[in-house]
Amino acid sequence: MQRRFIQRFLNKNIFIIPSFVLLLLFILGVSIGSTSIPFYSIIQSFSDAFFKTNYVPDDIQTIVMNIRVPRVLLAGLVGACLALAGVAFQGILKNPLADPFTLGVSSGASVGAVFVLFFQISLPIVTYFTLPVVSILFGFFTLLLLILFVRKLDRSLNVETLILGGIIISSFCSALLSLFITFSDNELRSVIGWLMGNIGGRGIQYSMTLLPFLILSFLILFGQHRQLDAMTFGSTNAKHIGIDVKKVTYVILFTGSILSGAAVAVSGTIGFVGLVVPHFTRVIVGPLHRKLLPLSMINGAIFLIGSDIFSRVILAPRELPIGVITSLIGAPIFAIILLQMKRNRGKR
Amino acid sequence: MISCQQISYSYNGIQKDIKDLSYSINEGEWLGIIGPNGSGKSTFLHILCGLLKPLTGDVMVDGEYISKMSNKDIAKKIAVLSQQNSYTFSYEVNETIKLGRIAYSSSLFPNWTKQDENAVNNALLMTSTHNMKQKFISEISGGERQRVFLAQAFAQETPYIFLDEPSNHLDLMHTIKILDLLKELQQKEEKTVITVFHDLNLASLYCDRILALKDGTTFCEGKTEDVLTEEILEDLYGTSFQIMNNPNTNKKVIVYKSNYA
Numbered sequence: 001m002q003r004r005f006i007q008r009f010l011n012k013n014i015f016i017i018p019s020f021v022l023l024l025l026f027i028l029g030v031s032i033g034s035t036s037i038p039f040y041s042i043i044q045s046f047s048d049a050f051f052k053t054n055y056v057p058d059d060i061q062t063i064v065m066n067i068r069v070p071r072v073l074l075a076g077l078v079g080a081c082l083a084l085a086g087v088a089f090q091g092i093l094k095n096p097l098a099d100p101f102t103l104g105v106s107s108g109a110s111v112g113a114v115f116v117l118f119f120q121i122s123l124p125i126v127t128y129f130t131l132p133v134v135s136i137l138f139g140f141f142t143l144l145l146l147i148l149f150v151r152k153l154d155r156s157l158n159v160e161t162l163i164l165g166g167i168i169i170s171s172f173c174s175a176l177l178s179l180f181i182t183f184s185d186n187e188l189r190s191v192i193g194w195l196m197g198n199i200g201g202r203g204i205q206y207s208m209t210l211l212p213f214l215i216l217s218f219l220i221l222f223g224q225h226r227q228l229d230a231m232t233f234g235s236t237n238a239k240h241i242g243i244d245v246k247k248v249t250y251v252i253l254f255t256g257s258i259l260s261g262a263a264v265a266v267s268g269t270i271g272f273v274g275l276v277v278p279h280f281t282r283v284i285v286g287p288l289h290r291k292l293l294p295l296s297m298i299n300g301a302i303f304l305i306g307s308d309i310f311s312r313v314i315l316a317p318r319e320l321p322i323g324v325i326t327s328l329i330g331a332p333i334f335a336i337i338l339l340q341m342k343r344n345r346g347k348r
Numbered sequence: 349m350i351s352c353q354q355i356s357y358s359y360n361g362i363q364k365d366i367k368d369l370s371y372s373i374n375e376g377e378w379l380g381i382i383g384p385n386g387s388g389k390s391t392f393l394h395i396l397c398g399l400l401k402p403l404t405g406d407v408m409v410d411g412e413y414i415s416k417m418s419n420k421d422i423a424k425k426i427a428v429l430s431q432q433n434s435y436t437f438s439y440e441v442n443e444t445i446k447l448g449r450i451a452y453s454s455s456l457f458p459n460w461t462k463q464d465e466n467a468v469n470n471a472l473l474m475t476s477t478h479n480m481k482q483k484f485i486s487e488i489s490g491g492e493r494q495r496v497f498l499a500q501a502f503a504q505e506t507p508y509i510f511l512d513e514p515s516n517h518l519d520l521m522h523t524i525k526i527l528d529l530l531k532e533l534q535q536k537e538e539k540t541v542i543t544v545f546h547d548l549n550l551a552s553l554y555c556d557r558i559l560a561l562k563d564g565t566t567f568c569e570g571k572t573e574d575v576l577t578e579e580i581l582e583d584l585y586g587t588s589f590q591i592m593n594n595p596n597t598n599k600k601v602i603v604y605k606s607n608y609a
Contacts, residue, residue, distance in 0.1 A: 094436040226458060230447050232436045237497075239399060240430070241504065242423025242451030287437035344486070 014285055018298045022076070025305045029072035032309055034317055035063055070204040074266065075308040075322070076301035077210045078199060079273055081217075081263040083281075083300025086274020087292055088221055088256035091228040092249055095159045096337055099274030100139070100260030101330075103162070104169030106271070108142025109135040109257075109264035111173050114180045132209060136261030142169055143257055159341065197268040197323030199308060206266045213262035218297060220255045224248060225289035232287065270304070270323045272330020277303050279337060349375055350396060350508060350540070355405035357391055357564075365391050366402070366564040375507075376538040378531070380545045380555035380572070384585050388564040389544045390512055396542065397510050398422045409508075423451035427501035428510040433493065438486035441496050445471055445481075448503030471502035474529060491522035498526060502533075509533070511543040527554050548602040552576055560584050576600050 031037050037045075037060060044055035045064035056064075082100060089098040089105075100106045112135045115121070123130045150157055150165040221228070227248045230238040235245045263270070277300045278292065285291045304322070307329070311320040351372035358364050366388045373379050381389045394400040396407055398414045407414040409425050417425075427448075435444075448471070449464045472478040475495045485493055501509060514526060531554055534541050545551040551558060551572070558575040560568040568580050581589045581602070588605040 090436075094434075096436065226447070226450055226453070229439070229443070230450060232439075233444075233447070234434050236399065236430060237433060239419055240397070240423065240426075240428040241448055241500070242418075242420040244419050282437060287439055288443060 014291055014295055015298070018295060018302060022298055022302050022305070025302055025309070026072055026076070029075070029305050029309050030064060030068040032313060033063075033068060035060075037064060037068070066203070070202060070207060071200055072305055072308070073204070073207045074199050074202055074210070075304045077207055077214055078263045078267045078270065079277070079300035079302070079304025080297040081210065081214050081259040081300070082270065082273035083277035083296040083303070084214075084218060084221060084274075084293065085256045085259035085263070087278045087281075087289070087296045088228075088252050088259070089274070090278055091289060092231050092252040092256075093157060093162060094232055094234065095157075095162055096279065096341065097159055097163050097275065097334065099272065100256070100263070101170075101269065101271035101273075102166050102275060102334070103143060104146060104166040104173065105139045105143050105257060105260045106264050106269040107170040107173035107177075109139035109261040110269055111142075111176050111180075112136075112138025112261070113265050113268075114177055118180050118184060129209065132213065132262045132265035135265040136213075136258050139261035139264065140254055140257035142173070143253055145169070147253075197270045198321055199267045199270075199304075200319065202266065210262055210266050213258055217255045217259045218293070220251065221289075222293050224252060225293060228252065228289040229287075268323070271327045272334065273300060273304060273326055275337070276326070276330050276333050279333065349373065350407065350409050350542075352396065352402075352407045353405050355392075355395060355402045355407070357388075357395060357400060357402050359391075364403075364564055366395065368405075369561075369565055370405075371559060371566065371569070373540060373542060374557070375540050376534070377556040378534055378541040378543070378554055380543055380551040380558045381561060382545050382548065382551055382558060382584075383561035383567065386563075387561040387567075389561055391564075392561060393510060393512055393542065393544050397426045397428050399428075420451045423504055423506070425506055426508045426510060427504040427506040428512070429494075429498050429501050429514065431512045431514075433497045435485055438484040440481070441477060441483050441485060441488070442468075442472075442481040444485055444496055445477070445499045445503050448500040451504060467503045467505050471499040474502055474533070475499040491518055494518055494522065495526065498529070506539075508540045508542065511541070513544050513546055523550070530554075548576065548581070552600045552602060553597075573600060576602060 027039060027042060030042050031039065041056050041060055042064055044053075045061050047053045048055055048061055049065050085105075086099040089100070089103060090096055113131055115138070116131050116134045121130060121134070123133065126133045146162070146165045146169055147157070150162050153165075154161045227238075227243050230241055230243050231245070231248060231252075235249075239245050260274075278296050281292055281296045281299050285295055304326070307325040308322050311322050311325045314320065349372060353370050355366055355369045356364055357366040369392065381392060383389050391400065395402050398407070398417070398419075401415065409417065409422070412421075414422060445468055446464075449467060452464060453459070472481055475498050477492070477495055477499050480488055480492065485496060488496070509530065511530070514523060518526070527550065530541050533539050543555070545555070555572045558570065558572050559566065560575055560580065562584055567584055568575055576591060578589050578591050581591075590603040590605055592601045592603060594601050
C-alpha cells in the first residue's frame with residue numbers, strides 16, 4: 001500500500017526530484033576533491049570559460065574545467081548508458097538480473113577495446129570512433145553467442161541459466177584480457193589498467209565520444225517503449241498482440257550493446273549499474289518503459305556520480321576505483337533481487 | 349472466414365505432428381478442437397493463429413494468406429488467450445490491458461485515441477476487471493489474472509478469439525465465468541471462437557461444432573451433438589464412455605467408464 005502511495009505521488013512529478021538531485025551531485029562532484037572548490041568559484045569558472053571573463057585564478061580554472069567537470073560529466077554519461085542498457089536487456093530478456101556486466105557483454109566489449117589498443121587498429125570511415133565501434137561489435141557478438149548457447153540449454157532463456165552463461169563468458173573474456181596484458185609492454189599495461197573500470201583522468205573528449213551513442217540509443221529505445229512493455233510478458237503473448245518479436249528483439253539487444261560497448265570503451269567495466277538503477281527506478285515509478293527509460297537514465301547518472309564522489313572521499317587522499325563502489329553496492333542487491341524472485345515464484 | 353489447405357507440421361523434421369490437414373471455420377460459430385494427447389490440437393491452433401509456420405500449406409484469414417500478414421495485421425484479426433500467462437514485472441491491470449491496443453497504434457508516433465479508450469473500457473467492463481484496474485497484477489489471484497489477459501485479448505477487438513485449453517490453470521468457477529463471457533460475446537457480437545478442449549463436458553456445453561483430431565489429422569468433424577457419440581469418442585480416445593442427455597438443457601453429458609465402477 002505504501003509503495004503504491006509513493007508511486008502515485010511521484011508519478012505526477014517524476015522528473016523534478018531526480019533532476020534536482022542530479023544537479024546537486026554535479027556541483028558536489030566538481031566541488032569535492034584534494035582542493036575543495038566553493039560553489040561560487042564553480043559558477044565563475046564556467047563564466048570564465050564561456051564568456052571570457054576573468055574571475056578565478058588559472059589553477060582553479062584548470063582544476064574545474066579540465067579535471068573535475070570532465071570527470072563528473074563522464075561519470076554521469078557512463079552511468080546513464082549502463083542504466084539504459086540494463087533496462088533494455090531486462091525488458092527484452094524478461095530478466096531483472098540482466099545487465100551489461102552479468103551478461104558478459106561488458107567483458108566482451110573490453111576484449112574488443114583491448115584488441116584495438118593492443119594492435120593499434122584504426123578502422124576506415126569510423127576512424128576516431130574505432131575504439132567504441134569495435135567494443136560495441138564485440139559486445140553484441142558476445143551477447144549473440146551467449147543467447148545462442150543458452151537457447152541450447154533451455155529454450156525459454158531461464159533467468160538463472162542466462163546469468164550462468166554470462167559467468168562462463170565473463171571468465172573466458174577476463175582470461176583473454178590477462179593474456180593481452182601479459183604480452184603487452186608497460187605503457188600499454190597502464191592503458192589496459194584503466195579499462196578495468198575507471199573514470200578519472202579522462203579529458204572532455206571522452207564524454208563527447210560517448211554522448212552521440214547515448215542520444216541515439218535513448219531515442220531508439222524510447223521509440224520502442226510499448227514494445228518493451230509487451231515483451232516483458234513473454235514473446236508468445238507479445239506476438240499475439242501484434243509485436244514483430246524478432247525485429248524488436250534484435251533492435252533492442254543491439255541498442256543495449258551500443259550502450260554497453262560505448263561505455264566500456266571510455267571507462268572500462270563498471271559492474272552492476274545496469275542492475276541496481278533500473279531495479280530502484282521500478283520501485284519508484286513502476287515498470288512502464290515510458291517512464292522507466294528516461295528516469296533510469298537520470299538515476300544512472302546520479303548513481304555513478306555519487307559513487308565517484310564516494311570513491312574519492314572515503315579513503316582521501318587515496319582514490320578507490322569506481323567499480324569497487326558499484327560492486328560493493330551491486331552484488332548484495334543482486335542477491336536480494338534473486339531472493340525476491342524465488343519468493344514470488346513460490347507464491348505464483 | 350479462417351480456412352487452411354493441406355497443412356502439415358513437424359517439430360523435429362522427421363515425425364509429422366500435423367498431416368495434410370484441411371479445414372474451414374464458419375464465421376460466428378464456436379469451434380471446439382478435441383483429441384487425445386499428441387493429436388496435434390495445440391499445434392493446429394498455433395498454426396491457425398500464425399504462431400507456428402506450417403511446413404506445407406497455408407492458412408487463409410478473411411481472404412489473406414497468414415504468411416503474408418504482419419503480426420500487427422494478424423493481431424487485428426485474431427486474439428489469443430494462452431494456457432498460461434507469465435509476467436516478469438508487476439504492471440498495473442489497466443496498463444496490461446492497454447497493451448492489447450498496440451496493433452492499432454502507429455509505431456513511430458503512437459497516440460492514445462478515443463477508440464483505444466473505448467475498447468479498453470469495454471474490455472474492463474465485460475471481464476469485470478474495472479474494479480481492480482489500479483491494482484498490480486502481482487496482487488491479484490491467478491483466476492483474476494487470467495481475466496485480465498482475457499480483457500487484453502478483448503481490447504484487440506478482433507472477429508476471432510482463440511483459447512488454448514482455457515480450463516487448464518483455472519478452477520471451475522473461473523472457467524465457467526470466462527466461457528460464459530465468450531458465449532455472450534459470440535452471440536451478441538457474432539465473434540468466432542475457437543478453443544482447444546480437454547474437458548469434453550465443457551466442449552458439449554459451449555461448442556457449436558467440434559473438430560476431433562487424432563495423430564495430426566482430422567478424425568471426425570461436425571455438429572457437437574453428432575461428434576459426441578459413444579462410438580466416435582471410444583475410437584478417438586480408446587476408452588469407454590457413456591453419453592446421456594441433460595433433459596433441462598438438451599446438451600449431452602459425457603460420463604467416463606471405469607473397469608472398477
